[in-house]
Amino acid sequence: MKASQYYTAACLAALVFSVAGCATRPAAGEFGVGPRTSAERRYVATLQPQQVLRPRQLQSMRVSIVDARGQAVNDANILVDGGMPQHGHGLPTKPRVTKSLGGGLYEIEGVRFNMGGWWEFKLAINGVAGADTVTFNLDL
Amino acid sequence: MKIHWTRVVVSISLFSLLTGVYADTVGGDRWSAAEIEQISSLSLRGLDALPPDPTNRVADDPRAVILGQRLFFDVRLSSNGRVSCATCHLPDREFQDGTPLASGVGATNRRTMPIAATAHSPFLFWDGRKDSQWSQALGPLESPVEHGGTRAQYAHVIAANYRADYERIFGILPNLENIPLSAGPVPDAAAAKSWEGLSDAQRNAVTGVYVNIGKAIAAYERRIQYRASRFDRYVDGLRQATGTEQSALRPDEVAGLRLFIGKANCTQCHNGPLLTNNEFHNTGVPAGRGLSADEGRLAGANSVLRDEFNCRSRWSDANRAQCAELEYLVTDAHTLQRAFKVPSLRNVAERAPYMHAGQLATLRQVLDHYNRAPEAPAGHSEVKPLRLSALELRQLEAFLRTLSGGTTAPPMLPSVTALNQNR
Ligand SMILES: [Cu+2]
Numbered sequence: 001m002k003a004s005q006y007y008t009a010a011c012l013a014a015l016v017f018s019v020a021g022c023a024t025r026p027a028a029g030e031f032g033v034g035p036r037t038s039a040e041r042r043y044v045a046t047l048q049p050q051q052v053l054r055p056r057q058l059q060s061m062r063v064s065i066v067d068a069r070g071q072a073v074n075d076a077n078i079l080v081d082g083g084m085p086q087h088g089h090g091l092p093t094k095p096r097v098t099k100s101l102g103g104g105l106y107e108i109e110g111v112r113f114n115m116g117g118w119w120e121f122k123l124a125i126n127g128v129a130g131a132d133t134v135t136f137n138l139d140l
Numbered sequence: 141m142k143i144h145w146t147r148v149v150v151s152i153s154l155f156s157l158l159t160g161v162y163a164d165t166v167g168g169d170r171w172s173a174a175e176i177e178q179i180s181s182l183s184l185r186g187l188d189a190l191p192p193d194p195t196n197r198v199a200d201d202p203r204a205v206i207l208g209q210r211l212f213f214d215v216r217l218s219s220n221g222r223v224s225c226a227t228c229h230l231p232d233r234e235f236q237d238g239t240p241l242a243s244g245v246g247a248t249n250r251r252t253m254p255i256a257a258t259a260h261s262p263f264l265f266w267d268g269r270k271d272s273q274w275s276q277a278l279g280p281l282e283s284p285v286e287h288g289g290t291r292a293q294y295a296h297v298i299a300a301n302y303r304a305d306y307e308r309i310f311g312i313l314p315n316l317e318n319i320p321l322s323a324g325p326v327p328d329a330a331a332a333k334s335w336e337g338l339s340d341a342q343r344n345a346v347t348g349v350y351v352n353i354g355k356a357i358a359a360y361e362r363r364i365q366y367r368a369s370r371f372d373r374y375v376d377g378l379r380q381a382t383g384t385e386q387s388a389l390r391p392d393e394v395a396g397l398r399l400f401i402g403k404a405n406c407t408q409c410h411n412g413p414l415l416t417n418n419e420f421h422n423t424g425v426p427a428g429r430g431l432s433a434d435e436g437r438l439a440g441a442n443s444v445l446r447d448e449f450n451c452r453s454r455w456s457d458a459n460r461a462q463c464a465e466l467e468y469l470v471t472d473a474h475t476l477q478r479a480f481k482v483p484s485l486r487n488v489a490e491r492a493p494y495m496h497a498g499q500l501a502t503l504r505q506v507l508d509h510y511n512r513a514p515e516a517p518a519g520h521s522e523v524k525p526l527r528l529s530a531l532e533l534r535q536l537e538a539f540l541r542t543l544s545g546g547t548t549a550p551p552m553l554p555s556v557t558a559l560n561q562n563r
Binding site for chain 2: 055056058087089092093094095096109110112114115116
């Protein structure tokens with residue numbers, strides 16, 4: 001999705017769920033590396049950064065994915081996206097899943113957050129339980 | 141009842157301190173804890189240690205630093221014997237030249253960039269078409285408007301003047317006896333024809349020497365860094381929470397800082413200790429007068445992937461896994477059109493004019509540009525009109541002037557000083 005579409009989508013979502021205003025920072029409890037349930041509750045994902053997440057650095061992280069019953073999900077197709085809803089821009093690089101490590105664990109490489117602040121980090125997961133997306137809110 | 145105002149003020153301040161609303165000390169400038177954290181993230185103290193350069197095995201070899209300095213200042217590395225890197229990157233002018241467009245053997249179509257701290261930058265040039273300091277250095281040497289010479293010529297300069305120093309660092313210099321005095325993959329037809337006439341082995345021998353020239357120059361450039369500024373001293377005071385920061389910055393400069401991190405949104409791109417995210421953005425800067433269209437990062441991102449000397453090339457000392465910057469590069473987004481590298485704002489007041497082709501003459505013009513945020517001549521500008529008052533613009537400019545602290549570089553070698561005096 002293009003940054004502008006992404007922004008519009010975020011704003012629409014904010015309206016639909018009547019969150020106060022467009023692209024408002026979520027509550028503190030919504031931040032962090034998870035465990036985080038996907039939009040349609042098909043999966044639960046947890047990020048495992050390989051280093052402390054820092055702005056401007058090219059970094060890698062792992063994500064562990066389980067289904068609604070807690071079973072590890074292997075062989076899922078995962079697309080990585082993200083951006084800053086308050087600024088309307090996406091990620092500056094094209095990160096992707098480079099390895100499936102087994103046990104529901106995947107390696108994501110090429111992630112960069114080019115400024116501090118609230119970032120959304122999104123995984124579109126297509127696996128045994130179907131297609132779903134999970135969105136993490138990260139504070140850099 | 142008589143109210144003791146001093147007591148009220150003190151207790152409000154204490155309350156603020158305890159609740160973390162104002163983490164600063166009584167009497168200091170008023171910042172929230174989050175603002176102090178944001179301001180601290182801009183301090184030079186937060187700069188990472190010099191990152192290793194896996195593409196350049198001599199990056200941290202002190203002998204290469206010395207050879208690199210001599211080459212940086214050597215005018216024999218040019219077609220007319222009059223141009224060195226220092227012709228445009230003047231050490232006493234923040235390693236730039238203070239003109240809108242540079243002149244070497246001919247005239248360039250972009251402005252000379254300062255060199256300090258470029259070891260921290262994954263991509264070089266206004267369009268980021270190079271991914272290491274050494275591969276960057278090889279650009280101007282063969283550019284017809286900069287040094288104007290060829291790699292064969294430069295290999296001969298090494299053989300004639302630097303053989304012993306070169307061999308101590310890089311091993312035996314190849315035999316250049318049958319190599320013409322001028323040959324290289326350059327626009328000049330005669331030199332290009334001579335280059336085509338060489339065998340693969342000869343071409344690789346010459347290119348190997350050429351690459352090592354770049355690697356030595358990079359070892360020198362790595363050590364060119366920024367010095368702390370008045371702003372950094374302000375942050376030190378702020379963090380120690382002693383209230384001493386006020387002696388480092390005047391109230392109008394502090395007001396400018398507040399705008400910089402707040403309403404004016406400058407830290408969206410000018411962030412971190414170098415006041416740059418090292419990325420590429422379209423900020424609607426007008427095209428340079430009389431210059432042909434410049435696509436900026438759109439061209440640069442595609443060109444670095446194909447570059448003869450990039451991280452993945454045979455001339456790089458890195459393995460492929462160390463070339464992640466190329467691996468995850470964005471090359472096709474519409475946002476790349478006319479996006480240019482975000483310059484560091486350190487020492488910015490000392491080096492007018494501004495922007496990639498020196499389009500804006502003063503800091504005031506730069507701030508007026510951000511305030512109006514005109515449409516980009518091509519692509520889409522990411523900045524929106526700020527609607528700041530004249531007073532706020534002056535405050536913002538006052539803040540930018542606190543970022544000057546100068547540059548450090550390896551001390552000038554006596555031999556280099558002598559060479560420059562003979563010019
Ligand atoms: Cu942002």
